[in-house]
Amino acid sequence: MNVKFIAVGRIKDSHYAAKVDTFVTRLQRFVKVGFHEIKETRPDKEANALCAALARENGYKFVLSEEGTLYTSVQFARRIETIARDLVFVIGGPEGLHEDVKAGADEILSLSPMTFVHEMAQVFVVEQVYRAFTIMHNGKYHK
Amino acid sequence: MNVKFIAVGRIKDSHYAAKVDTFVTRLQRFVKVGFHEIKETRPDKEANALCAALARENGYKFVLSEEGTLYTSVQFARRIETIARDLVFVIGGPEGLHEDVKAGADEILSLSPMTFVHEMAQVFVVEQVYRAFTIMHNGKYHK
Numbered sequence: 487m488n489v490k491f492i493a494v495g496r497i498k499d500s501h502y503a504a505k506v507d508t509f510v511t512r513l514q515r516f517v518k519v520g521f522h523e524i525k526e527t528r529p530d531k532e533a534n535a536l537c538a539a540l541a542r543e544n545g546y547k548f549v550l551s552e553e554g555t556l557y558t559s560v561q562f563a564r565r566i567e568t569i570a571r572d573l574v575f576v577i578g579g580p581e582g583l584h585e586d587v588k589a590g591a592d593e594i595l596s597l598s599p600m601t602f603v604h605e606m607a608q609v610f611v612v613e614q615v616y617r618a619f620t621i622m623h624n625g626k627y628h629k
Numbered sequence: 630m631n632v633k634f635i636a637v638g639r640i641k642d643s644h645y646a647a648k649v650d651t652f653v654t655r656l657q658r659f660v661k662v663g664f665h666e667i668k669e670t671r672p673d674k675e676a677n678a679l680c681a682a683l684a685r686e687n688g689y690k691f692v693l694s695e696e697g698t699l700y701t702s703v704q705f706a707r708r709i710e711t712i713a714r715d716l717v718f719v720i721g722g723p724e725g726l727h728e729d730v731k732a733g734a735d736e737i738l739s740l741s742p743m744t745f746v747h748e749m750a751q752v753f754v755v756e757q758v759y760r761a762f763t764i765m766h767n768g769k770y771h772k
Binding site: 500 | 642643645699700740745746749752756760
């Protein structure tokens with residue numbers, strides 16, 4: 487199984503970047519992990535690049551947005567288990583996501599109804615995907 | 630106005646600690662910020678220490694738990710504005726929070742229905758409180 491994260495803009499903050507690396511390394515115990523960075527540019531150009539990147543993916547496409555579906559961590563693990571396909575997660579940049587990108591999603595996923603920095607969203611989603619795999623494998627990480 | 634964070638256990642991860650510091654510094658532009666660390670120990674002892682600490686506070690007490698009330702960032706800012714008192718936020722440790730602590734809350738607040746590491750919860754809540762103040766002051770931070 488493959489898990490790919492498509493994100494707009496590189497993480498500039500070294501602390502968030504370090505946490506993403508930590509959880510990616512842990513997640514790699516379970517699955518092959520890929521990262522695809524979309525260059526931060528004008529919103530319409532970003533949207534085009536994201537839509538093109540999404541169109542090339544065969545996995546199940548989660549697009550992150552605060553108005554999406556909320557799950558508990560256990561529900562999210564069960565959801566992933568049910569999908570049973572490669573997974574793609576799209577995280578927008580500082581300006582959020584264009585509606586065209588959301589239209590290309592299989593599912594809009596919300597980590598929280600609260601707005602938070604996109605760099606933290608990357609840490610959060612990688613951590614939750616890792617947590618989901620520990621739940622599926624009855625690991626000791628989840629509480 | 631004073632905002633106090635009461636948390637179980639010191640943040641051991643330097644990256645999360647750095648992010649908490651960043652947002653505390655920013656939050657201090659708006660309010661006086663206090664931190665009270667409760668020593669990580671046996672769950673019942675932690676609960677007693679937390680209950681005692683809460684009993685000494687006169688502010689409005691938010692206790693963080695994933696099953697609490699979910700707000701958007703704008704709703705949360707309006708909520709704080711309506712409360713118009715000193716604020717206290719309680720963040721549990723790795724083992725979560727005892728029911729007695731929740732019973733001492735004015736409100737159970739959820740950042741997300743998902744479970745995530747308590748150190749990240751500290752970053753998240755400090756960031757949201759800072760964001761709330763920028764919203765109340767029509768600052769440019771919130772999007």
